[in-house]
Amino acid sequence: MTSARIPRADEDARVVVVGASLAGLRGAESLRLAGHRGPLTIVGDEPHLPYDRPPLSKHVIAGEMAPDATTLPHRLDLDAAWRLGAGAAGLDRQARTIVLLDGERLPYDRLLIATGARARPWHDEAEGTLEGVFTLRGRDDAAALRAALAAAPKRVLIVGGGFIGCEVASVCRDLGLPVTLVDPLPAPLAKVLGLAVSGFLRDWIAAAGVEVRSNTGLRSLDGRDGRVVGATLDDGSTIAADVVVVALGAVPNTGWLEGSGLALESGALVCDGHARVRAQDDGLHPEIRAAGDVALWPHPLYDGRMVRLEHWGNAVAQGEYAGRALALGDGDRPAFAGMPEFWSNQFGVTIKLAGLTEGADSLAVVQGSLKDKRFLAVYGRAGRTVAALSVDCARWLPAYAEAIAAKAPFPPIANALDQPSRLGTLDPSWPTPPPEVSARG
């Protein structure tokens, strides 16, 4: 779409980055590395410089890393004006102006939106704000949860069996704390990995001493004198717990864009394949790009399916893509096609996933074995390789990621060194309801 292209930025073009996040930082760096020297302002609602989130649910809550040690390195001197602790309140796209919560107005010529996502809160606000109930998303959340775990709680209850919930459960066991994990699916991580794999993970998690309560929802979080004392399950049974971690995924931070006229879908900012944001009525805004957890965009590797990825690597790659496009213009730049990839450390292993498992109809363990807690499994969909899962087999993963990028048949590699002589194909066995976008929850 020629009309949606922008030329190289004028030398004095004003660039604003909303979101002092990983995606915002990498976007700003790329803008400078691409040679843009005009005024750059970076807006963040927290008082902190951009920091790294993955350690928060691992080493920070374990007490082995100070929360403020997570501040991210900058790859160059950004020469930016920072507005930290003053989030954006609104966008006037006709006037090309950002309005901050403190009333300051920031005009822009080019804008990068990287406001990320926030933890999905417990649905009942009174219950969710009981003392002892936590969500885990930001650095201050992690500091607060760390303090609670250090106070030797009698039991930690984790609500939600996604990656964050499992990582927190793993840390709790490392700390010797009794922990219960409650999840509506038959096994933790089943939504992203399928039951064929997550059934094994469930056994490891239980063997580590986590009480896993699958196939059940929570009716309520229960408090006394303003403090949480436990929870009531769907069947009416209760669990006593003095710390509750609500780990139900994240929702995009786009409240400040309501009324802006930009298109939102389930709260996510709708973009085209070049990270250009879409308006509700009048097409694309090529001068506004979005990157990271906030963006919903068509992935060319998956037939243009709209995806929103809460991945560290996507924040980096998409941030860099958007920063370059804002500085250099579009030219013939191809659409963004970053490989979805993430990792998790829990229960003594590293889990890595490349690609998207959504809709996979077959699964083959191509290296190692599930029983040995060390394997590489490939997911196929309609005869094509769509994802690869590594548990402590990271050196094999890039070869399979290449196969995914090449849209190779399934399974992509046979008769390789150390593979089983015959590759059996399994049903990934998706739980009902079927998985939504297989972003990290």
Place this chain on the structure above:
Amino acid sequence: MFPSRKTSEMRVVVDLNRCQGYAQCCYAAPESFELRGAEILVYDPAPSAEHRGRIERAAQSCPVRAITVQADEPAAGAGR
């Protein structure tokens, strides 16, 4: 324990998508990088400036170039 360090320190981040557990960083800068189990890399994201030489060797020795280092503390400047 990787403690809080507020001034004139280095900053490190490792792309753990790229990391394949070759552990060369752990040999180059053992006080700042540690491998747990087969593939869990634990590192100090804010190492003391006195380790600068070893940290830079760690970054250079990484076979998959996963380590990013900033020699000075990031600062929230006023810009212009």
